[in-house]
Amino acid sequence: xxxxxxxxxxxxxxxxxxxxxxxxxxxxxxxxxxxxxxxxxxxxxxxxxxxxxxxxxxxxxxxxxxxxxxxxxxxxxxxxxxxxxxxxxxxxxxxxxxxxxxxxxxxxxxxxxxxxxxxxxxxxxxxxxxxxxxxxxxxxxxxxxxxxxxxxxxxxxxxxxxxxxxxxxxxxxxxxxxxxxxxxxxxxxxxxxxxxxxxxxxxxxxxxxxxxxxxxxxxxxxxxxxxxxxxxxxxxxxxxxxxxxxxxxxxxxxxxxxxxx
Amino acid sequence: xxxxxxxxxxxxxxxxxxxxxxxxxxxxxxxxxxxxxxxxxxxxxxxxxxxxxxxxxxxxxxxxxxxxxxxxxxxxxxxxxxxxxxxxxxxxxxxxxxxxxxxxxxxxxxxxxxxxxxxxxxxxxxxxxxxxxxxxxxxxxxxxxxxxxxxxxxxxxxxxxxxxxxxxxxxxxxxxxxxxxxxxxxxxxxxxxxxxxxxxxxxxxxxxxxxxxxxxxxxxxxxxxxxxxxxxxxxxxxxxxxxxxxxxxxxxxxxxxxxxxxxxxxxxxxxxxxxxxxxxxxxxxxxxxxxxxxxxxxxxxxxxxxxxxxxxxxxxxxxxxxxxxxxxxxxxxxxxxxxxxxxxxxxxxxxxxxxxxxxxxxxxxxxxxxxxxxxxxxxxxxxxxxxxxxxxxxxxxxxxxxxxxxxxxxxxxxxxxxxxxxxxxxxxxxxxxxxxxxxxxxxxxxxxxxxxxxxxxxxxxxxxxxxxxxxxxxxxxxxxxxxxxxxxxxxxxxxxxxxxxxxxxxxxxxxxxxxxxxxxxxxxxxxxxxxxxxxxxxxxxxxxxxxxxxxxxxxxxxxxxxxxxxxxx
Numbered sequence: 013x014x015x016x017x018x019x020x021x022x023x024x025x026x027x028x029x030x031x032x033x034x035x036x037x038x039x040x041x042x043x044x045x046x047x048x049x050x051x052x053x054x055x056x057x058x059x060x061x062x063x064x065x066x067x068x069x070x071x072x073x074x075x076x077x078x079x080x081x082x083x084x085x086x087x088x089x090x091x092x093x094x095x096x097x098x099x100x101x102x103x104x105x106x107x108x109x110x111x112x113x114x115x116x117x118x119x120x121x122x123x124x125x126x127x128x129x130x131x132x133x134x135x136x137x138x139x140x141x142x143x144x145x146x147x148x149x150x151x152x153x154x155x156x157x158x159x160x161x162x163x164x165x166x167x168x169x170x171x172x173x174x175x176x177x178x179x180x181x182x183x184x185x186x187x188x189x190x191x192x193x194x195x196x197x198x199x200x201x202x203x204x205x206x207x208x209x210x211x212x213x214x215x216x217x218x219x220x221x222x223x224x225x226x227x228x229x230x231x232x233x234x235x236x237x238x239x240x241x242x243x244x245x246x247x248x249x250x251x252x253x254x255x256x257x258x259x260x261x262x263x264x265x266x267x268x269x270x271x272x273x
Numbered sequence: 274x275x276x277x278x279x280x281x282x283x284x285x286x287x288x289x290x291x292x293x294x295x296x297x298x299x300x301x302x303x304x305x306x307x308x309x310x311x312x313x314x315x316x317x318x319x320x321x322x323x324x325x326x327x328x329x330x331x332x333x334x335x336x337x338x339x340x341x342x343x344x345x346x347x348x349x350x351x352x353x354x355x356x357x358x359x360x361x362x363x364x365x366x367x368x369x370x371x372x373x374x375x376x377x378x379x380x381x382x383x384x385x386x387x388x389x390x391x392x393x394x395x396x397x398x399x400x401x402x403x404x405x406x407x408x409x410x411x412x413x414x415x416x417x418x419x420x421x422x423x424x425x426x427x428x429x430x431x432x433x434x435x436x437x438x439x440x441x442x443x444x445x446x447x448x449x450x451x452x453x454x455x456x457x458x459x460x461x462x463x464x465x466x467x468x469x470x471x472x473x474x475x476x477x478x479x480x481x482x483x484x485x486x487x488x489x490x491x492x493x494x495x496x497x498x499x500x501x502x503x504x505x506x507x508x509x510x511x512x513x514x515x516x517x518x519x520x521x522x523x524x525x526x527x528x529x530x531x532x533x534x535x536x537x538x539x540x541x542x543x544x545x546x547x548x549x550x551x552x553x554x555x556x557x558x559x560x561x562x563x564x565x566x567x568x569x570x571x572x573x574x575x576x577x578x579x580x581x582x583x584x585x586x587x588x589x590x591x592x593x594x595x596x597x598x599x600x601x602x603x604x605x606x607x608x609x610x611x612x613x614x615x616x617x618x619x620x621x622x623x624x625x626x627x628x629x630x631x632x633x634x635x636x637x638x639x640x641x642x643x644x645x646x647x648x649x650x651x652x653x654x655x656x657x658x659x660x661x662x663x664x665x666x667x668x669x670x671x672x673x674x675x676x677x678x679x680x681x682x683x684x685x686x687x688x689x690x691x692x693x694x695x696x697x698x699x700x701x702x703x704x705x706x707x708x709x710x711x712x713x714x715x716x717x718x719x720x721x722x723x724x725x726x727x728x729x730x731x732x733x734x735x736x737x738x739x740x741x742x743x744x745x746x747x748x749x750x751x752x753x754x755x756x757x758x759x760x761x762x763x764x765x766x767x768x769x770x771x772x773x774x775x776x777x778x779x780x781x782x783x784x785x786x787x788x789x790x791x792x793x794x795x796x797x798x799x800x801x802x803x804x805x806x807x808x809x810x811x812x813x814x815x816x817x818x819x820x821x822x823x824x825x826x827x828x829x830x831x832x833x834x835x836x837x838x839x840x841x842x
Contacts, residue, residue, distance in 0.1 A: 151347075153347070154344070154346035154348075
């Protein structure tokens with residue numbers, strides 16, 4: 013594995029569109045070629061090295077390339093978009109649309125990530141050590157085909173409407189979660205260790221949500237039973253959980269929500 | 274500006290030019306016999322030259338088209354056209370944005386497009402959007418399927434006022450053609466019902482779809498409109514609907530067209546050629562429809578090909594869209610229009626692996642191959658309902674190459690297509706001349722605009738498409754990929770004697786004309802009818818009568834077709 017380090021020099025004045033920061037783009041390029049890659053600051057085209065100091069060596073293939081971003085890039089959008097393999101580490105906070113449509117590889121963020129990260133993800137492993145924003149692992153606005161694979165782990169809290177229209181994969185939030193987690197969900201697993209606000213699993217027709225606590229359940233959910241130490245999707249949980257089915261606002265409802273007592 | 278297009282291999286079916294090496298001369302935007310002064314020469318040696326393409330049925334702009342774009346931001350995200358070379362930015366795969374639609378059509382060699390279902394109340398919106406579509410000439414077809422005035426006059430048995438009211442709506446909406454979508458069904462939809470047969474009762478008016486079609490047919494010919502009625506019969510997209518389709522077409526037999534064109538235009542015939550009585554025993558009845566159309570002279574249809582893409586269906590047929598939504602459970606929207614019609618919109622994914630969709634794909638091609646005279650079966654996908662118009666080059670390649678169809682049949686689509694259709698047995702291949710008919714000459718003739726459009730004779734608009742295909746060197750049957758590529762982008766598109774596209778890139782974006790018909794009926798009759806209008810507007814419409822008509826000045830480059838119909842009294 014070879015490593016390219018991007019050290020933050022200057023913060024953009026407005027959002028920086030940087031889908032070019034991805035292992036597949038860097039692979040096989042020299043440092044000077046990478047430095048010259050275009051990024052958009054608002055509507056003006058700039059070079060990558062206007063904002064980052066580029067050092068290190070890129071491997072020939074994207075699978076062998078690791079990108080390390082040293083500094084805060086919370087205004088830099090679309091990092092690792094469409095990534096299929098390789099590694100990416102952000103030693104700070106990351107901006108919107110991080111790893112959207114990602115199909116494989118590994119992304120680690122030491123700080124927080126903004127809204128719309130990992131939309132329509134299909135594979136790969138993600139670890140956010142801080143908090144995640146709204147729409148984590150959701151579908152692009154309007155689409156009915158959301159996240160289909162891969163795993164996202166958030167050590168902190170997550171925002172609203174995470175995993176909308178989820179069709180597969182797993183999201184694990186170790187902290188709390190705002191409202192509408194798993195809205196329109198179809199398949200897959202969401203685990204929230206902390207508490208979730210209202211409207212969890214709204215209009216879900218399949219899949220599973222597990223929450224440590226919920227402010228209020230929607231009326232479309234039916235309490236089935238209380239289960240002690242349940243095994244859910246192959247994982248063991250300790251404590252007593254209430255098992256709900258729903259959301260019966262839709263006639264096809266086959267979703268399950270587990271809430272810890 | 275004067276032009277000479279030299280040495281091209283010209284296909285111009287309306288003037289019986291079939292692949293001759295011929296020079297085309299253009300002066301002041303028209304085709305002429307002789308040039309006067311200095312001119313630019315385009316060397317078209319070894320290239321295919323055709324008149325500018327004419328699109329007879331494509332939902333590229335209008336009220337529900339905009340609603341469709343709003344409904345599907347994910348479709349907009351799928352393809353993005355950045356702002357470059359002085360062109361506007363745009364987006365959308367199945368529903369390209371207004372400016373982009375104009376560019377894409379011009380790049381394929383089209384110089385006229387017609388948007389085929391404009392609810393009269395949305396006329397102002399439609400013309401605003403048409404003004405934004407660059408390059409191509411255009412027109413809009415107002416819908417009359419659930420029009421309260423039409424149904425009232427039918428019930429009262431007053432064909433004169435009916436004709437006068439149609440004339441008023443044409444003038445008020447700046448429309449060109451009478452469009453009928455699921456006649457009566459959209460009115461019944463207001464009551465949660467539909468009209469599936471031509472003898473169903475329309476609630477509140479006691480008329481039938483058959484009466485609506487016949488009444489409008491007669492009005493159309495009395496008003497001497499350039500095009501015939503543009504018909505989307507009842508029961509679209511339901512297994513076994515072939516019976517309704519043929520019953521509806523039979524209604525046109527007794528009415529004589531005022532000119533040499535058809536008296537009924539059946540649009541997206543593919544969706545109306547279904548056999549069987551459920552999706553399980555669903556099959557193609559293209560042979561039956563083709564037999565009918567071959568045997569009579571009063572019908573012209575377009576194919577409505579399915580291209581096996583993810584698309585957005587949008588029709589003025591609200592109940593049908595609701596039916597689709599119940600099949601797919603995808604989002605949908607109903608755009609009910611007071612006193613007029615009820616469009617609906619829902620996304621749809623035509624899958625190669627689905628037997629029904631594969632048969633639908635086959636039906637579109639079967640129709641084109643089974644109907645003998647290409648002037649009777651035109652190429653259209655009912656954009657975006659069967660697929661986006663950007664797929665036309667592929668459909669052309671399918672029509673010209675039996676091996677290409679066989680490849681799809683054997684390896685791409687579901688085996689159900691072999692069982693449910695006769696496509697595998699058809700070895701007809703379209704010639705370049707046939708393609709020129711189904712993409713321009715036939716369209717212009719069916720529209721009644723063949724003096725100006727769809728040919729390269731003296732006096733026609735100087736609209737020419739030059740493709741990088743050498744008809745003498747290429748074998749379309751074997752080299753279908755070259756055909757598909759060649760028709761995707763022109764070497765040159767010339768519109769009104771101005772080069773619009775050069776080597777596939779847009780170089781100029783002039784404003785196209787908007788055609789509309791103004792049939793003038795007897796003054797007294799018009800005044801009598803206007804009294805009813807006033808009364809209905811006061812009583813039912815949420816719009817004032819005075820605010821309803823679209824002013825002439827609203828059209829950026831309007832072209833009025835004045836028709837003397839004073840014998841209607």
